[in-house]
Amino acid sequence: MNSILIKSARLIEPDLNIDKVVDILIKDDRIEKISENIKENGFDTIDAKGLIACSSFVDLHAHLRDPGFNYKEDLESGTKAAVFGGFTTIVCMPNTNPPIDNESVISYILLKAEKIGICDVKVSACVTKNRAGKELTDFYKLKKAGAVCFTDDGAPVQEQSIMLKALEMSTLVDSFVANHCEDDAFVKEGAFDEGAFSSVYGLPFRPSYAEEVMIARDATLSYHTGGRLHIQHISSALSIDIIKFFKEKGANITCEVNPNHLALNSFAAFKKKTLLKVNPPIRDYKTQEALINALKEGIIDCIATDHAPHAPHEKKHPIKGAAGMLGFQVALPIMMSLVKDGIIDIKSLIKLMSKNPAKILGFDNTIKEGALANIVLWHPNHEWVFDEKINPSKSSNSPFLNSILTSKVFYTIYKGKIVYKYLG
Ligand SMILES: [Zn+2]
Ligand SMILES: [Zn+2]
Numbered sequence: 001m002n003s004i005l006i007k008s009a010r011l012i013e014p015d016l017n018i019d020k021v022v023d024i025l026i027k028d029d030r031i032e033k034i035s036e037n038i039k040e041n042g043f044d045t046i047d048a049k050g051l052i053a054c055s056s057f058v059d060l061h062a063h064l065r066d067p068g069f070n071y072k073e074d075l076e077s078g079t080k081a082a083v084f085g086g087f088t089t090i091v092c093m094p095n096t097n098p099p100i101d102n103e104s105v106i107s108y109i110l111l112k113a114e115k116i117g118i119c120d121v122k123v124s125a126c127v128t129k130n131r132a133g134k135e136l137t138d139f140y141k142l143k144k145a146g147a148v149c150f151t152d153d154g155a156p157v158q159e160q161s162i163m164l165k166a167l168e169m170s171t172l173v174d175s176f177v178a179n180h181c182e183d184d185a186f187v188k189e190g191a192f193d194e195g196a197f198s199s200v201y202g203l204p205f206r207p208s209y210a211e212e213v214m215i216a217r218d219a220t221l222s223y224h225t226g227g228r229l230h231i232q233h234i235s236s237a238l239s240i241d242i243i244k245f246f247k248e249k250g251a252n253i254t255c256e257v258n259p260n261h262l263a264l265n266s267f268a269a270f271k272k273k274t275l276l277k278v279n280p281p282i283r284d285y286k287t288q289e290a291l292i293n294a295l296k297e298g299i300i301d302c303i304a305t306d307h308a309p310h311a312p313h314e315k316k317h318p319i320k321g322a323a324g325m326l327g328f329q330v331a332l333p334i335m336m337s338l339v340k341d342g343i344i345d346i347k348s349l350i351k352l353m354s355k356n357p358a359k360i361l362g363f364d365n366t367i368k369e370g371a372l373a374n375i376v377l378w379h380p381n382h383e384w385v386f387d388e389k390i391n392p393s394k395s396s397n398s399p400f401l402n403s404i405l406t407s408k409v410f411y412t413i414y415k416g417k418i419v420y421k422y423l424g
Contacts, residue, residue: 003044048411085332205281222253
């Protein structure tokens, strides 16, 4: 029998209003006992003094690049990167090759992830065949095969009648549609935000109204159909106002923000160039502030990393390089910097990174006796360098590479097994 005793961890469980130092005994894949003093009885013991214990993180938005782009990342390196960051449930996006618009790709991913066995990989399926925006996929079949939601992330659904049908279908199969909201008409070849960097280099830009008009459209359609809508990686102040308005009207809407959008603003593009390129783009300081305030106000439901590995040659061109950056590895340090700045408290961090995304996916991850032992133990103040040596991803496209970050996952436990241990 597999037994692990976690000694003296500060357990924070917002669902039960618990914040206290306890011992946690794990037997096989379950939490056997939570108590103030459990005797060491030959169990494998983790000295967790100074560490926070909470239910491991859940990410609704990750690109694992498998199948088709395994030179950037694959299910093995991707799940290793996830558990490095404290995530044990992640939803992979369907822009693979072939795309996830049929049952066989779903089976391939689920079987391979299960065999690797260190993280629960959930699959999002395409809204439209080949993500081409023309013809809906078979929601019934894909849901039955294991899809947890539908999205054409990166290739937003442009045609409004298709989005209407997608929301209606998602209701019928008891699922939801996640959309990357950017209207193609306004982002053609655009790379960075409208602002200083684009002006200096004379670049076509990706304005915030490209996002705002599509969020307004999708929220309106969700309001009328009752279809569940999840808005991905919001990046504008007006988007927040639109979402707030529709939430207050009772629309079935949730939204996520990418930690990179909280930590960075477009000034960093002068130094980081294409490493800062992501869609929708990192915008100015005022937008960054608005996103942080929305987090504080509770308008944002969850954090999602949009973990998007790319190979060095794809990022090489200082302006035309591929869009996207790593996410799993830096999410906790970024969110903890907001805690240190007094913007959110640790309980809110745990809700944003673990509790709320689990609720959106429809599962309970309360830490209690008898529950599945999916636990992350992390040090709130530990400083470490995010460099090539420590990075488990196949790619290293992050503006934070070679930076000193504060707050580190020390152990990630998945179904009672230690699947990541920080070796210092
Ligand atoms: Zn996207
Ligand atoms: Zn994405």
